[in-house]
Amino acid sequence: MSKQPSSHTPKDSHYARLRRAHRDRHAEPAKPAVDGIVRLYGLHTVVAALANPRRKLIRLYATRNAVNRLEIDPENLSCPFELVEPRVLDSELGSDAVHQGVMLETRPLPPLGLDHLDAADLVLVLDQVTDPHNVGAILRSATAFGAGAVVTTTRHSPQESGVLAKSASGALEEIPYLQVVNLAEVLEDLTRRGFQTIGLDSDGPMPLEQTFNGKRFALVLGSEGKGLRQKTRATVDALARLEAPGAIRSLNVSNAAAVALYAARRAITS
Structure with missing residues (x-):
């Protein structure tokens, strides 16, 4: 059997690197926005x-x-x-x-408090997810699956920006983006409000679908590199994993959020 030629030759890669270098050299940076805009x-x-x-x-x-x-x-x-x-x-x-x-x-959207979640049955919590493209995509998925809010930290998370909003494709205007100082305290507050807080971890003891208990869920996802912080892992009600039978077990955080939101919404409506 003859071997098919690769579609990506070393020469292709070389010219691709040259094109990227040329583009980067001539890219114009954005002008800084006035504070508060x-x-x-x-x-x-x-x-x-x-x-x-x-x-x-x-x-x-x-x-x-x-x-x-x-x-x-x-x-x-x-x-x-x-x-x-x-x-x-x-x-x-x-x-x-x-x-x-x-x-x-x-102007940035006015902040909202946790009282806004009283009527919600699904919340997404981000533990130091820093990439605005990922957070924007997560906002879009959270809106699509009817989450009441996306909660994140004031530090080590993206502020409202053009990049974040563009990645969210309008979802930033549809779902509250709540930034809090102490995530562990907020998780405890969510538990008192009747949410089951579930941390997503590739080594979680049970699949996510088998972890759901009740009809109100707060799904907690960590940064793509480090995952959930130890304090967050110790504070959530349960740790769960997304079953990934393929060769790659972990998903990009925005993809994992979409899969988890879908599973949670099905559990709520079943």
């Missing part, structure tokens, strides 16, 4: 923010093409509007930002 970008992100009554809007910037795609009337906006060329947004946001021709300057 968040720059949101991307069509889905901006549409969701404009429709959120909790948002304090400052100014919308958009290209002519983006205005048409947004299907908005600049005369009826609740904030000032400025028509710009794409290069203006490239300069403001950096050449790596996929802004789709629109940028919205806003």
Whole structure:
């Protein structure tokens, strides 16, 4: 049997490295935003923010093409509007930002407390997950599966930003993103509120589906590198694993969150 040629030759890899190096050398960094202002970008992100009554809007910037795609009337906006060329947004946001021709300057969303969770049956808790792309994807999954909030720490977690919001694709406006000082105390509070707190760990003693007890769950995920901290592991009601029969046992934290949320929602509704 003849051996099929690889689709990735050493020469391909060499030229790919050269292209990446060239792109990195010529990439424009984003200009720093004024303190207290968040720059949101991307069509889905901006549409969701404009429709959120909790948002304090400052100014919308958009290209002519983006205005048409947004299907908005600049005369009826609740904030000032400025028509710009794409290069203006490239300069403001950096050449790596996929802004789709629109940028919205806003204030950060006002914080919410744990009392907001009284009507929730599902909560996601993040123990020092630092990548805003991962957290944004988690916000999107949490919204899709009807979670009441995503809870994380004020330190070692991403603040509200354009990257986080773009990765969430509008979900930041739909689900509370609660940042707390002491995660262990919050987990104890969630237990008192009737949630079963379950930490996801690849070495958990039982599969997640067999761990559910009750109809209100707080799923706790740790950072991709270190996993759950020892204090968090000691505070949760139970540790559980996601069954992964393949050669790779661990999932990216955002993928693990989506799988766990699906399992929890099925347990709640069964």
